[in-house]
Amino acid sequence: MALLPPRWSYSVLKAVAEVLADTSDGLTGREISDLLLRLRMEDPAPNATKRERLTEAFVARQNKDLSSKRIITFIVTAMEPVRYRRQPELFTLRQDRLNEHLVFVGMRVNDEGKVAKGPIAQTLDEASRIASSIRDELHRRKCHSEVLRYCSLEVLKKSHFHACFEATKSIFDRIRGLSGASGDGAALVDAALALGQSGVPLLAINLLQTQTDKDEQTGFANLVKGLNGLYRNPMAHDPRINRRITDDELLEVLTMVSMVHRRLDGVSKTSGGSS
Structure with missing residues (x-):
């Protein structure tokens, strides 16, 4: 018994x-x-x-x-x-x-x-x-509220593919809102974050006074482009069944997107822009 x-x-x-x-x-x-x-x-x-x-x-x-x-x-x-x-x-x-x-x-x-x-x-x-759980771990890591606002439903549904997609889209939506620039993807990053010929982007993440500042600005722009190329663009075209996202990868992607949003928290809008 x-x-x-x-x-x-x-x-x-x-x-x-x-x-x-x-x-x-x-x-x-x-x-x-x-x-x-x-x-x-x-x-x-x-x-x-x-x-x-x-x-x-x-x-x-x-x-x-x-x-x-x-x-x-x-x-x-x-x-x-x-x-x-x-x-x-x-x-x-x-x-x-x-x-x-x-x-x-x-x-x-x-x-x-x-x-x-x-x-x-x-x-x-x-x-x-x-x-x-993944939700708890994101809260433990103090994931940025913008990330959770855009993809919390997908996380709860355990739809890792769509969670990554929505999270990366949140970056470009926020850049448009902060800069007033239109467009999307790499073109939007160039318009809002790249130094361009003028050396003054629409959104500056630092004072841009030293070469280190300028390198950091360029690195940040390239990072956002990289997330676009690595996650957003492929996911917009590839079927979900062809792209498996593990729990660990999801946490890493959302943590990276969270870091991007934290840097965007501190940007200053300038009168410049790439030309």
Whole structure:
């Protein structure tokens, strides 16, 4: 006879309930009612807030079973992928948030929505390292808000190809906004960032007083062109199935795009421009 999964602490039960009953991204009150009824779980606090209600339901059931088995069943039922066919990003969001807490009991929600065994964390540092998702890692790296604004949905959908594409497009959209120049790609970079014959670009990332300053400006322009040539242009023409982006590459690309946006934060607009 298989051993029943052990009981979880009140803190873990409460944390899981808070994710699933989150005010903004959690289950609705009706969905909670339907799931409790379907799984034949007592609803001891039907008039409480969603979070308190689900917490009390978890506690009551675990006390009855002396096991977390029915709470695991609730999670699996709530995370059935078919529920998220129109909102795959919501699945990933809940999955990531659940895993931040389940790591303390050596479990995780996998991509099939099942609760599986995983490494167990004893400390907050261990939990952060084990449960960290791409979204969490980007926040840990303090990724620029412009990057997240343009591609957070693609990151949550785990669409790495489109996340890289949208992130690199954000650079050129921002350059147009800061400089007032039109165009796109390398031509836009030349118009807004290149020294040109006048030696004064529309957007200067430094004082341009020394040769080092000018070299840095040119290097920055070339870096933006490089990102355009390496990611944006190919992705605009190649089918997604022909271009696989790994988790590590996605983080590296978004970190680089974040760095570009931070340099753009400090640009000054001049009266010059390439000629």
